[in-house]
Amino acid sequence: xxxxxxxxxxxxxxxxxxxxxxxxxxxxxxxxxxxxxxxxxxxxxxxxxxxxxxxxxxxxxxxxxxxxxxxxxxxxxxxxxxxxxxxxxxxxxxxxxxxxxxxxxxxxxxxxxxxxxxxxxxxxxxxxxxxxxxxxxxxxxxxxxxxxxxxxxxxxxxxxxxxxxxxxxxxxxxxxxxxxxxxxxxxxxxxxxxxxxxxxxxxxxxxxxxxxxxxxxxxxx
Amino acid sequence: xxxxxxxxxxxxxxxxxxxxxxxxxxxxxxxxxxxxxxxxxxxxxxxxxxxxxxxxxxxxxxxxxxxxxxxxxxxxxxxxxxxxxxxxxxxxxxxxxxxxxxxxxxxxxxxxxxxxxxxxxxxxxxxxxxxxxxxxxxxxxxxxxxxxxxxxxxxxxxxxxxxxxxxxxxxxxxxxxxxxxxxxxxxxxxxxxxxxxxxxxxxxxxxxxxxxxxxxxxxxxxxxxxxxxxxxxxxxxxxxxxxxxxxx
Amino acid sequence: xxxxxxxxxxxxxxxxxxxxxxxxxxxxxxxxxxxxxxxxxxxxxxxxxxxxxxxxxxxxxxxxxxxxxxxxxxxxxxxxxxxxxxxxxxxxxxxxxxxxxxxxxxxxxxxxxxxxxxxxxxxxxxxxxxxxxxxxxxxxxxxxxxxxxxxxxxxxxxxxxxxxxxxxxxxxxxxxxxxxxxxxxxxxxxxxxxxxxxxxxxxxxxxxxxxxxxxxxxxxxxxxxxxxxxxxxxxxxxxxxxxxxxxxxxxxxxxxxxxx
Numbered sequence: 001x002x003x004x005x006x007x008x009x010x011x012x013x014x015x016x017x018x019x020x021x022x023x024x025x026x027x028x029x030x031x032x033x034x035x036x037x038x039x040x041x042x043x044x045x046x047x048x049x050x051x052x053x054x055x056x057x058x059x060x061x062x063x064x065x066x067x068x069x070x071x072x073x074x075x076x077x078x079x080x081x082x083x084x085x086x087x088x089x090x091x092x093x094x095x096x097x098x099x100x101x102x103x104x105x106x107x108x109x110x111x112x113x114x115x116x117x118x119x120x121x122x123x124x125x126x127x128x129x130x131x132x133x134x135x136x137x138x139x140x141x142x143x144x145x146x147x148x149x150x151x152x153x154x155x156x157x158x159x160x161x162x163x164x165x166x167x168x169x170x171x172x173x174x175x176x177x178x179x180x181x182x183x184x185x186x187x188x189x190x191x192x193x194x195x196x197x198x199x200x201x202x203x204x205x206x207x208x209x210x211x212x213x214x215x216x217x218x219x220x221x
Numbered sequence: 222x223x224x225x226x227x228x229x230x231x232x233x234x235x236x237x238x239x240x241x242x243x244x245x246x247x248x249x250x251x252x253x254x255x256x257x258x259x260x261x262x263x264x265x266x267x268x269x270x271x272x273x274x275x276x277x278x279x280x281x282x283x284x285x286x287x288x289x290x291x292x293x294x295x296x297x298x299x300x301x302x303x304x305x306x307x308x309x310x311x312x313x314x315x316x317x318x319x320x321x322x323x324x325x326x327x328x329x330x331x332x333x334x335x336x337x338x339x340x341x342x343x344x345x346x347x348x349x350x351x352x353x354x355x356x357x358x359x360x361x362x363x364x365x366x367x368x369x370x371x372x373x374x375x376x377x378x379x380x381x382x383x384x385x386x387x388x389x390x391x392x393x394x395x396x397x398x399x400x401x402x403x404x405x406x407x408x409x410x411x412x413x414x415x416x417x418x419x420x421x422x423x424x425x426x427x428x429x430x431x432x433x434x435x436x437x438x439x440x441x442x443x444x445x446x447x448x449x450x451x452x453x454x455x456x457x458x459x460x461x462x463x464x465x466x467x468x469x
Numbered sequence: 470x471x472x473x474x475x476x477x478x479x480x481x482x483x484x485x486x487x488x489x490x491x492x493x494x495x496x497x498x499x500x501x502x503x504x505x506x507x508x509x510x511x512x513x514x515x516x517x518x519x520x521x522x523x524x525x526x527x528x529x530x531x532x533x534x535x536x537x538x539x540x541x542x543x544x545x546x547x548x549x550x551x552x553x554x555x556x557x558x559x560x561x562x563x564x565x566x567x568x569x570x571x572x573x574x575x576x577x578x579x580x581x582x583x584x585x586x587x588x589x590x591x592x593x594x595x596x597x598x599x600x601x602x603x604x605x606x607x608x609x610x611x612x613x614x615x616x617x618x619x620x621x622x623x624x625x626x627x628x629x630x631x632x633x634x635x636x637x638x639x640x641x642x643x644x645x646x647x648x649x650x651x652x653x654x655x656x657x658x659x660x661x662x663x664x665x666x667x668x669x670x671x672x673x674x675x676x677x678x679x680x681x682x683x684x685x686x687x688x689x690x691x692x693x694x695x696x697x698x699x700x701x702x703x704x705x706x707x708x709x710x711x712x713x714x715x716x717x718x719x720x721x722x723x724x725x726x727x728x729x
Contacts, residue, residue, distance in 0.1 A: 414703070416703075421581050
């Protein structure tokens with residue numbers, strides 16, 4: 001695979017149809033919109049080094065309740081846009097005056113983006129078995145631009161990691177990650193995730209991570 | 222002091238040893254601030270300027286937000302110790318104007334429609350001033366925006382041309398600016414779309430053409446420096462070199 | 470929205486279609502100015518004043534003078550201080566309060582024209598070197614913003630300066646005399662819209678344009694100031710074209726209104 005560091009405005013291709021994420025087409029040519037790494041496949045995608053998480057429908061995210069209104073929890077989702085969790089999106093029927101009994105200001109939750117309208121009003125939901133309040137384990141934050149790498153092709157990286165470190169892991173598209181397991185296992189999981197973040201843009205990452213885990217676990221036993 | 226007190230050229234060289242069409246040395250470093258989403262430090266001759274980008278983030282006060290796009294704010298500020306005589310801290314009329322035109326120099330390339338109802342804040346602090354702070358600020362701000370992952374149609378580069386002793390010069394330094402006959406700062410995209418042009422002093426129409434050409438050439442050179450600075454930062458982050466082409 | 474007028478999509482389309490046909494809403498050609506009138510000495514309390522009408526745009530500029538201290542780096546020169554007030558009476562989009570960015574830019578560009586053209590003989594305004602010089606306050610008051618207040622203000626400033634009498638007797642400094650004027654700078658503004666350049670834009674034209682360029686020229690046909698404004702871009706050739714036309718327009722205006 002061909003990769004190259006690009007800056008905004010760099011010409012990537014003469015063929016408009018190869019325009020992928022992080023690119024734009026002008027006069028039939030493809031240019032980069034971002035500073036990042038251009039991946040040349042059929043389509044050319046530019047993966048940025050940095051940037052803010054912009055919510056999209058269906059994204060799993062980890063949020064922190066920052067305010068409670070009459071019928072909504074207002075949730076920080078590590079984005080320029082807050083999420084709104086309506087009382088009706090709570091898995092069981094509750095009354096407005098008992099909202100803070102279930103989710104308080106400061107509560108962390110695994111939630112999902114139900115809908116985003118064009119003005120970036122973000123609606124969240126807890127209506128899914130794997131979603132809900134975080135009570136145990138730890139939450140760490142990485143750049144959301146590295147999340148695809150952490151998940152890996154078809155989920156390969158994350159399932160390998162879950163198995164190897166023996167932890168439950170919930171990856172928020174917004175870069176927040178929940179890890180739950182034994183104390184030592186969690187430590188190793190976090191160290192591994194931070195390593196993946198740091199080296200996300202390099203080749204041969206999966207193999208290096210497998211080696212890293214082998215070595216770490218070897219040292220432990 | 223009068224204009225005539227200074228000899229601006231000696232054997233075809235300027236006071237600092239440059240030729241007429243030569244830039245001052247430029248040094249740039251990207252990602253210099255930990256808290257900012259993007260940042261850049263630049264030295265252009267005696268100018269030392271730092272730019273930080275925050276955002277896109279929530280707009281405060283709320284009534285400033287726009288439903289269909291992000292707003293861009295640009296704050297050009299001179300440190301009180303950045304100039305010969307202490308400058309009173311805080312914004313003055315000059316800094317308001319420079320903030321406005323600098324913001325408008327960058328806005329044409331920023332894809333604000335990607336982030337409705339948010340703000341992209343650009344803060345430019347002049348730590349040491351030596352003529353050309355606005356162009357140095359714009360150069361740093363463009364790199365800081367890229368560093369913050371803000372989508373842009375291209376980079377923006379800025380540079381001034383001036384006139385001293387009836388001769389056109391690129392990138393005037395303090396003496397040339399103070400006692401010169403004209404100053405013409407320009408900012409543009411690498412393919413020559415001009416996003417900032419200002420002028421004061423006196424130029425004939427012919428001189429104006431030449432000065433624009435000269436400043437544009439300077440912008441192109443600065444673009445190469447900006448690009449190099451960004452690309453090199455990435456290569457530093459590259460993991461151990463021997464593994465890069467290993468697999469996949 | 471505090472700074473820009475809101476323009477409906479329908480109106481935008483209409484104006485755009487006109488441009489495609491090579492027309493403007495009020496029937497002018499792209500390079501044509503609206504009718505200009507200048508009324509001088511309209512404010513008796515001021516040392517100089519002028520009311521400029523540019524179509525329906527109205528700007529009143531007053532000049533006041535008083536003795537004061539020179540700047541330390543120019544001990545033998547008078548001082549010019551230019552201010553602009555975008556008072557709320559002039560437009561629904563102007564708000565009361567401290568000067569806006571737009572107002573500050575306007576004042577500074579007007580000031581740039583007067584200063585850089587060396588229109589006022591500042592050396593002649595020295596009273597006691599290093600101690601006392603004449604201070605000229607140019608105050609621009611926008612009365613009715615129907616577009617292109619910059620050209621109107623700049624025109625008002627030089628027209629008012631041309632009528633200014635230095636109030637020497639008021640301060641026991643001899644007899645009053647006319648302010649010595651050496652040049653007549655004229656600002657010419659064009660907007661870019663759909664690859665077309667339009668001079669002397671009205672409010673609607675201003676609000677559809679992304680880019681504006683003001684060029685200030687001197688009596689000798691040189692350029693003494695420029696300012697690009699707005700979040701759009703200009704091509705090199707467009708700048709040259711605006712400069713060329715600006716020189717012509719300024720010459721006409723100067724000859725017709727200011728060179729008595």
